[in-house]
Amino acid sequence: MAPRDVTLFCLGLYDKPFLSTDGGHVVMPGENISFQCSSAHMSFDRFSLSRPGGATLSRHRDVGLQGDFTLGPVNLSFSGVYTCYGWDSGRPYIWSAPSNALELVVTDTRSQDYRTENWVRMGVAGLVLIALLAFLAENRLGPQLPHQEDQQDLPDLSWSRQKSQTKWTFGLTPRTTRE
Numbered sequence: 109m110a111p112r113d114v115t116l117f118c119l120g121l122y123d124k125p126f127l128s129t130d131g132g133h134v135v136m137p138g139e140n141i142s143f144q145c146s147s148a149h150m151s152f153d154r155f156s157l158s159r160p161g162g163a164t165l166s167r168h169r170d171v172g173l174q175g176d177f178t179l180g181p182v183n184l185s186f187s188g189v190y191t192c193y194g195w196d197s198g199r200p201y202i203w204s205a206p207s208n209a210l211e212l213v214v215t216d217t218r219s220q221d222y223r224t225e226n227w228v229r230m231g232v233a234g235l236v237l238i239a240l241l242a243f244l245a246e247n248r249l250g251p252q253l254p255h256q257e258d259q260q261d262l263p264d265l266s267w268s269r270q271k272s273q274t275k276w277t278f279g280l281t282p283r284t285t286r287e
Contacts, residue, residue, distance in 0.1 A: 140180030
């Protein structure tokens with residue numbers, strides 16, 4: 109096996125910098141995004157932005173205690189967790205502790221969150237279902253009036269109470285045709 113060149117970095121000797129973005133952490137494909145890596149206590153002249161599984165970008169600090177990184181136009185592969193490091197060009201192998209992680213989400217317009225709209229649709233469908241069930245129950249359990257031509261064959265309904273009874277009785281009496 110052939111020997112390989114290995115570069116070792118000493119991480120965490122300096123306080124961690126702060127990583128932020130200029131416009132939020134959710135962007136659309138085709139947009140640009142800017143990261144700012146800044147240190148309040150150390151005067152680094154270099155900053156590096158990295159993502160696990162991705163390339164590490166290094167920038168020379170132009171002014172102040174901050175390194176600016178502009179990525180874009182972005183696509184879905186830019187999504188991920190980013191961190192940054194500060195270091196000095198005189199000691200290129202001694203870097204700060206990593207910044208707090210910042211997650212970048214590149215979202216496609218076609219994959220929106222439809223949960224709220226779906227809940228509204230489910231609510232309307234539930235109301236329609238309840239209205240239909242109420243309508244069916246009313247027709248099934250409500251009074252049924254037969255058609256006029258069918259009434260001739262039906263007996264009359266009558267209520268009667270005998271003197272000795274305290275209960276009402278319900279009975280059918282044959283219908284007599286009136287002419």
